[in-house]
Amino acid sequence: MRKLIRPAAPSVLQEHSERWNNQWKELKTNSPSAQFHWYAFEKRSARDWILKDLATMTQGHCAFCDRFTVEPESVEHFRPKSDPRFLHLAYSWGNLYFCCGGCQNYKREQWDEGLLNPDADDYVFDRYFAFDFTTGALIPNPAASDANQQRADVTIRLYGLDSTERRRFRLMELRNWQRTDGMELDEFAYRDFVRER
Numbered sequence: 001m002r003k004l005i006r007p008a009a010p011s012v013l014q015e016h017s018e019r020w021n022n023q024w025k026e027l028k029t030n031s032p033s034a035q036f037h038w039y040a041f042e043k044r045s046a047r048d049w050i051l052k053d054l055a056t057m058t059q060g061h062c063a064f065c066d067r068f069t070v071e072p073e074s075v076e077h078f079r080p081k082s083d084p085r086f087l088h089l090a091y092s093w094g095n096l097y098f099c100c101g102g103c104q105n106y107k108r109e110q111w112d113e114g115l116l117n118p119d120a121d122d123y124v125f126d127r128y129f130a131f132d133f134t135t136g137a138l139i140p141n142p143a144a145s146d147a148n149q150q151r152a153d154v155t156i157r158l159y160g161l162d163s164t165e166r167r168r169f170r171l172m173e174l175r176n177w178q179r180t181d182g183m184e185l186d187e188f189a190y191r192d193f194v195r196e197r
């Protein structure tokens with residue numbers, strides 16, 4: 001999970017997120033079976049309005065596993081949009097991330113207070129995580145405090161960041177990186193893995 005800096009919210013959310021949050025909260029509270037659909041402004045869904053800003057923030061990579069992310073499964077609600085505790089955050093800029101389908105399939109509507117987010121002020125990869133460059137594994141950093149290792153562990157589990165597939169893809173991308181010379185790091189997936197080696 002690569003550190004990222006979040007710019008100010010896109011103007012569409014600055015103007016409408018409070019109203020949309022209230023609208024969704026009211027709907028979901030009154031009809032618990034209601035499904036989430038993005039509200040629209042000028043006939044364009046809120047998701048489409050913000051997608052480019054989210055993608056720019058991560059250079060087109062998934063905010064959690066760092067593979068390249070393609071539509072349509074691309075906006076992750078960090079605090080789940082259908083969880084009664086977080087209905088008021090469904091349109092809040094700080095709760096939204098560009099995210100691949102793989103990570104979203106693992107996480108779905110799960111939540112844990114220990115989950116790490118890549119734009120937290122104090123988030124640094126090494127403080128929580130470490131790689132095994134032989135196997136491609138992503139593990140809690142053994143040198144981290146117990147509390148930080150627990151946070152890394154729950155983040156890895158909920159987003160499936162150490163699945164067999166992810167390990168294999170990280171090793172493949174490392175080989176791609178080693179075969180090329182002078183290409184921009186952003187052209188590769190799993191940039192922290194590739195860069196460190």
Ligand SMILES: [Zn+2]
Binds near residue numbers: 067100102104
């Ligand atoms: Zn991902």
